[in-house]
Amino acid sequence: MQRKVLIIEDSKTSMTLMRSLITKAKLRPVCTTSLVEAKHVFSSSAPEEYLCAVVDFNLPDAPNGEAIDFAIDSFLPTIVVTGSLDESTRTTILNKNVVDYIPKENAQVYDYLTRLLNRLDKNKRVGVLVVDDSRVSRHSMTALLRRHNFITFEAADAEQGIELLKTNSNIKLAIIDENMPGMSGIQMISELRKSYSKDDLGIIGISSDTKSGLSARFIKSGATDYLHKPYCHEEFFCRIMQNVERLENIETIKRVANSDYLTGLPNRRHFFTRVTAIQKYTPKSQSLAIIDIDHFKNVNDTYGHDCGDYTLKELAKLVAEYFVDYTAARFGGEEFCVYFSNTDPEQVLQILENFRQAIENKSLTFEKQSLSCTVSIGLTHKSKGGINAMLSLADEHLYRAKNNGRNLVIGD
Numbered sequence: 001m002q003r004k005v006l007i008i009e010d011s012k013t014s015m016t017l018m019r020s021l022i023t024k025a026k027l028r029p030v031c032t033t034s035l036v037e038a039k040h041v042f043s044s045s046a047p048e049e050y051l052c053a054v055v056d057f058n059l060p061d062a063p064n065g066e067a068i069d070f071a072i073d074s075f076l077p078t079i080v081v082t083g084s085l086d087e088s089t090r091t092t093i094l095n096k097n098v099v100d101y102i103p104k105e106n107a108q109v110y111d112y113l114t115r116l117l118n119r120l121d122k123n124k125r126v127g128v129l130v131v132d133d134s135r136v137s138r139h140s141m142t143a144l145l146r147r148h149n150f151i152t153f154e155a156a157d158a159e160q161g162i163e164l165l166k167t168n169s170n171i172k173l174a175i176i177d178e179n180m181p182g183m184s185g186i187q188m189i190s191e192l193r194k195s196y197s198k199d200d201l202g203i204i205g206i207s208s209d210t211k212s213g214l215s216a217r218f219i220k221s222g223a224t225d226y227l228h229k230p231y232c233h234e235e236f237f238c239r240i241m242q243n244v245e246r247l248e249n250i251e252t253i254k255r256v257a258n259s260d261y262l263t264g265l266p267n268r269r270h271f272f273t274r275v276t277a278i279q280k281y282t283p284k285s286q287s288l289a290i291i292d293i294d295h296f297k298n299v300n301d302t303y304g305h306d307c308g309d310y311t312l313k314e315l316a317k318l319v320a321e322y323f324v325d326y327t328a329a330r331f332g333g334e335e336f337c338v339y340f341s342n343t344d345p346e347q348v349l350q351i352l353e354n355f356r357q358a359i360e361n362k363s364l365t366f367e368k369q370s371l372s373c374t375v376s377i378g379l380t381h382k383s384k385g386g387i388n389a390m391l392s393l394a395d396e397h398l399y400r401a402k403n404n405g406r407n408l409v410i411g412d
Helices: 012-024 035-043 066-073 087-094 107-125 135-147 158-167 185-192 214-221 233-258 268-279 296-303 305-322 345-361 386-403
Strands: 004-008 028-032 050-056 078-082 100-103 127-131 151-155 171-177 202-207 225-228 286-293 327-332 335-341 364-366 369-371 375-380
Touching: 004 012, 004 035, 004 066, 012 028, 012 050, 012 107, 028 035, 035 066, 050 066, 050 107, 066 078, 078 087, 078 107, 087 100, 100 107, 107 233, 127 135, 127 158, 135 151, 135 233, 151 158, 158 171, 158 185, 171 185, 171 233, 185 202, 185 214, 202 214, 202 233, 214 225, 225 233, 233 268, 268 327, 268 335, 268 386, 286 296, 286 305, 286 345, 286 386, 296 305, 296 369, 305 327, 305 335, 305 345, 305 364, 305 369, 335 386, 345 375, 375 386
Parallel strands: 004 028, 004 050, 050 078, 078 100, 127 151, 127 171, 171 202, 202 225
Antiparallel strands: 286 335, 286 375, 327 335, 364 369
16 A cells, blocks of 8 residues: 655745656655645545645744644654744754754755655664663653654663564664663674674664764774764654664665576575574474576577567576575576575485476466576585585586486486
């Protein structure tokens, strides 16, 4: 279901701009020009249909931010836009439970609105852990985080925090106070970095202590940022967004580096990294298969390279489906590779035979042209010598499958 964004704005120029931005964000703008109209429109729908509300601070029938109160009371995360941003207006806005505010200074500031909308949607899948022995401080931070749709977790000491991290893989950011009973915040961060790298978990150290060098001690111990109490809400949100987006950017870079551009499957580099890591734990049984599309050159020569790419992508979908519980990758050209650990060899053979038959029976259609293809598969269960030795053996069996008529699974 396409999520809605309620807009309450009397300026035609601002409305046009926001409608365009919200539509580009693949959300549905619900446009109203007054508080009365917004109440009428909203009364016929449920709050769950909306991602958030974008509200003008000053409206003809709500000159003092009454529309903001309506949106917040309707349980909508609320972004405020305003043409006047004197200190009094800013303070009034920030004293309300808003997500953020955007001054109508120029068209460029609306790019920030796009960023906020994307974050409000993404944050629903991001967990943030707050570790602080002060209940008031914890509740204050989690309340701010929930305005931005984050999933929140609370711990009163380091031990509770570490346990929550072990059992909740969606926690991507931890906010850790320094002064706690037992293990201090800096000690906890040092302990966490033994298990969680900076690429996996962002950590913001926080303290009201005025000692010089405390921020540097946090960073040197493994924190990715530092926040001093008391803090303003804007700085809090900016640091949260900066740390979460840093992790997402790292994840994107990793995904691009480890994925095959054409098929979206893991690539050869990821395959070697993943298999090498698994082999360190000495699995009870290991199997490796190389899958090669038969007569693939003929597909390219007969139907063109676009059809060849289409064929590769369609087969990659089946590879992802059949080997979802194993390590599979596109190795290059028309070759795919699958590694099995702790799986009975007879079961591996049956899985591969089922896959071979599925390819044989699959009909492909490209630009009204019907075609089909088959695959040959070389399989080994001999793991002595590591991944390179297994690849060599599987490749030998693949060669035998090709020489014996293709469309076969041949193993040790």
